[in-house]
Amino acid sequence: xxxxxxxxxxxxxxxxxxxxxxxxxxxxxxxxxxxxxxxxxxxxxxxxxxxxxxxxxxxxxxxxxxxxxxxxxxxxxxxxxxxxxxxxxxxxxxxxxxxxxxxxxxxxxxxxxxxxxxxxxxxxxxxxxxxxxxxxxxxxxxxxxxxxxxxxxxxxxxxxxxxxxxxxxxxxxxxxxxxxxxxxxxxxxxxxxxxxxxxxxxxxxxxxxxxxxxxxxxxxxxxxxxxxxxxxxxxxxxxxxxxxxxxxxxxxxxxxxxxxxxxxxxxxxxxxxxxxxxxxxxxxxxxxxxxxxxxxxxxxxxxxxxxxxxxxxxxxxxxxxxxxxxxxxxxxxxxxxxxxxxxxxxxxxxxxxxxxxxxxxxxxxxxxxxxxxxxxxxxxxxxxxx
Numbered sequence: 001x002x003x004x005x006x007x008x009x010x011x012x013x014x015x016x017x018x019x020x021x022x023x024x025x026x027x028x029x030x031x032x033x034x035x036x037x038x039x040x041x042x043x044x045x046x047x048x049x050x051x052x053x054x055x056x057x058x059x060x061x062x063x064x065x066x067x068x069x070x071x072x073x074x075x076x077x078x079x080x081x082x083x084x085x086x087x088x089x090x091x092x093x094x095x096x097x098x099x100x101x102x103x104x105x106x107x108x109x110x111x112x113x114x115x116x117x118x119x120x121x122x123x124x125x126x127x128x129x130x131x132x133x134x135x136x137x138x139x140x141x142x143x144x145x146x147x148x149x150x151x152x153x154x155x156x157x158x159x160x161x162x163x164x165x166x167x168x169x170x171x172x173x174x175x176x177x178x179x180x181x182x183x184x185x186x187x188x189x190x191x192x193x194x195x196x197x198x199x200x201x202x203x204x205x206x207x208x209x210x211x212x213x214x215x216x217x218x219x220x221x222x223x224x225x226x227x228x229x230x231x232x233x234x235x236x237x238x239x240x241x242x243x244x245x246x247x248x249x250x251x252x253x254x255x256x257x258x259x260x261x262x263x264x265x266x267x268x269x270x271x272x273x274x275x276x277x278x279x280x281x282x283x284x285x286x287x288x289x290x291x292x293x294x295x296x297x298x299x300x301x302x303x304x305x306x307x308x309x310x311x312x313x314x315x316x317x318x319x320x321x322x323x324x325x326x327x328x329x330x331x332x333x334x335x336x337x338x339x340x341x342x343x344x345x346x347x348x349x350x351x352x353x354x355x356x357x358x359x360x361x362x363x364x365x366x367x368x369x370x371x372x373x374x375x376x377x378x379x380x381x382x383x384x385x386x
Contacts (some may be wrong), residue, residue, distance in 0.1 A: 001030060001031055001032070001033060001109060001371050002026070002030070002032045002033070002060050002243075002246070002247065002250070003032070003033045003035070003057065003058050003059050003060050003061070003063060004022065004032055004034045004035070004059070004060070004061045004062070004063065005035050005037060005050075005054050005057065005059040005061070005062045005063075005064075006019070006031065006034055006035065006036050006037065006039075006062075006063050006064070006336045007037045007038075007039060007042050007050070007062065007063070007064030007065060007066075008036075008039065008063070008064065008085055008244055009039060009065070009147055010036055010038070012189070012217065012289075013215065013218070013219065013220075014215055014217070014235055017235035017236050017239065018040075018063075018085075018097070018235055018236070018238060018239035018242070019034065019239060019240060019371070021234045021235070021236040021237055021238060021240035021241070021242070022034070022237020022239045022240070022241065022242065022243045023035070023239075024236070024239075024240050025186070025239075025240045025243035025244055026243065026319040029247070030376040032243070034191075035057060035059070037050075037064075037132050039064075039065050039331055042064065047071060047072070047074065048074075049225075050062075050064075051074055051075060051080070053315045054078075054080055055078055055079075055080070059080055059251055060080065060081065060246075061081045061082070061083070061246045061250070062075055062080055062081070062082045062083070062351065063082075063083045063085055063097065063242065064082070064083075064084065064085060065085050065087040066083075066084050066087060066091070067088065067132050068088060068089045068091075072084065072093060072094050073093045073094065073154055075094070076094070076162045077248075079087045080167075081099055081246050081249045081250055081257075082094045083095050083096070083242055083246070083260070084096045084097065085097045085130075085256075086098045086099065086130050086141060087159075088127065088128050088129065088159065089251075090129055090259075095245065095256075095258055095259050095260065096258065096259045096261050097238060097242055097259075097260045097262070098130070098261055098262070099130060099233060099238075099261060099262040099263070099264075100262070100263055100264060101129075101130050101133030101134045101136075101137060101172075102134075102136060102140070102263055103137060103233055103263075104134050104137060104214055104233070104264040105133070105135060105137025105138035105139070105140070105141065105184065106137045106138070106141040107135065107231055107264050107267065108134075108138055108184040108212050108214075108217055108231060109137070109141035109142050109145075110141065110269075111212065111267055112184075112210065112212075112275065113141070113142075113184035113283075113323075114280055114322070114332070114333075115182070115210070115273075115275075115276045115277055116276055116277040116321040116322050116323070117180065117181070117182040117277040118147060118150055118159055118277065119150045119152075119154040119177065119178045119179070119180065119181040120138070120140070120142050120147065120150060120152070120182050120183075120184075121137055121151070121153065121154070121180065121181055121182070121184075122134075122135045122150050122152075122153045122154070122155075122183070122185075122186070123154050123155075123183055123184070123186065123191075123194050124153070124154075124157075124185070124186035124190065125155060125157055125158070125159040125186060125190070126155050126156060126157060126158055126159070128159050128186075130186070131155065131186035131187075131296055133159075133212065134186050134384070135153060135183070135186070136186070137154070138318060139151055139153075140142040141214045143195075147246060152173075152176070152177055152181075154170065154173045156169065156383075157190075157194050167197060168199065169224035170193075170194075170197045170276070171197055171200065171201040173201070173227045174197060174198060174201050174209070175201055175203065177209070178209065179203075179208045179209065179217060180207065180208055180209065180275070180277045181208070181209050182210045183210065183211050183212075183225075184210060184211075184212055184214075185211060185212065185213045185214070186214065187214045187215055188211055188213035188214065188216070188217040188220040188228060188230055188306070189213075189217075189220065189223055190216050190348075191211050191213030191214075191220075191221075191224070191228045191230065191272070192213070192214065192220050192221075192223075192224045192228060193214065193230060193270065194211055195211060195224045195225065195226070197210075199225070200371045205226055205271075206226070206271065206272055206273060206274050206275035206343070208209050208276050210272060210273045210275055210277075211228060211272040211273065212228075212229045212267070212272065212273050213228050213229070213230040213231070214229065214230060214231045214233065214264075215230060215231075215233055215235070216230040216231065216232040216233070216268050217230070217284065220269075221268070221270060222270075224272070226270070226271035226272055226314065227270035227271045227272065228270055228272045229267065229268060229269050229271075229273040230267070230268050231262050231264050231265075231266075231267055231268075232264070232265045232267070232268050233262050233263065233265065233296050234262060234263050234265050235262055236299050237262070237263075238260050238261075238262040242260050243273070245257050245258070245260065252318050255372070260300075261385050265343060265383065266339075266340055266343060271357070272304070276321070278321040280317055280321060282309055282317065283314075283317055283318055283322075284306040284315065285307050285323050286306060286314065286318060286326065287301050289302075289303055289306045290303065290329065290330055291333070293355070294333055294334060294336075294337040294356075294357070295337065295356050296356070296357050297334075297356065297357030297358060298330060300326045300327055300330070303326055303330075314326070331367060332365070332371065334372050335364070335367060335368050337370070338352065338353070338356060338368060338376070339368075339372070339379070341356075342376055342380045342383075343356075343380070344382070344384055349361065349365065349376050349377060349380075353365070
């Protein structure tokens with residue numbers, strides 16, 4: 001039996017998702033006992049007090065939100081395996097439960113670039129590693145698209161004050177942004193705060209400002225008004241891998257362990273990112289029709305039936321907004337939907353293709369490989385293994 005002391009903020013879904021992964025591992029290998037300690041208790045005891053308490057309780061493993069100044073190596077010296085949940089900074093002397101933050105930022109940027117946005121902003125915390133890296137990935141992809149001069153950042157909030165922000169300063173920043181603007185919030189908490197600030201400042205979501213968060217905390221995302229889109233991260237798998245590594249470190253004291261890297265899985269679309277960056281009503285009609293019919297095999301002719309324009313004129317206006325032809329856009333969006341279904345279901349690849357109206361499964365598999373660089377089965381295996 002493994003005894004785990006978990007020091008984190010249990011008001012957020014992240015901790016419970018991590019615990020689900022740990023429980024899944026324990027159900028397969030042997031029961032774990034978990035003690036949940038709030039960070040405030042750690043601050044009152046000090047790290048020495050936490051270690052003393054952990055030894056008395058008989059802890060084998062500790063996972064916690066630690067300050068960089070905490071002498072976390074003392075856990076191992078007292079026979080306790082320790083993991084740092086990314087909080088403000090990463091550690092060199094114990095494994096970190098971290099994430100592919102750069103890729104998460106790039107995923108958000110790609111969504112907005114496909115929607116035709118030309119102004120971008122990031123809303124994060126001050127001097128926090130995971131917020132900084134998500135911003136870096138988001139900015140880097142925007143710069144690659146040649147739009148680096150249209151990028152804005154607001155990172156004045158200190159993470160210690162998780163539920164507080166300077167409302168007036170944030171409103172001023174929101175009102176100063178060129179519209180329409182696409183904003184990535186460093187997490188769902190900040191995304192929710194931003195939506196509240198927009199509502200207070202009279203900034204319309206999603207027509208003037210589009211927002212996406214990270215972690216897909218369903219309570220936060222669905223209680224936001226409008227609802228908040230978010231990038232789903234495979235936190236549960238990270239919990240499973242943490243438990244797996246912890247057991248190995250317990251059994252072999254010479255094994256130092258390595259970082260557990262949580263992977264972004266997909267975007268969960270809600271109202272906050274439902275708009276496209278254009279005032280062209282005919283292009284909007286075309287985009288909305290495509291979005292609503294991704295599970296069907298539609299053609300450019302089907303799109304043309306929705307608007308009172310010639311193919312040439314719609315193509316010119318569509319490309320001006322999206323930077324690609326209608327056919328290219330449909331094909332990429334269909335592959336994107338195909339990718340989602342590969343992860344959302346356990347259905348055979350051929351069955352998913354047929355359900356999307358593809359009579360020739362080989363055709364969509366070929367297009368998938370051209371776009372993703374690997375076959376659908378390889379991609380599914382890679383993502384499920386992460």
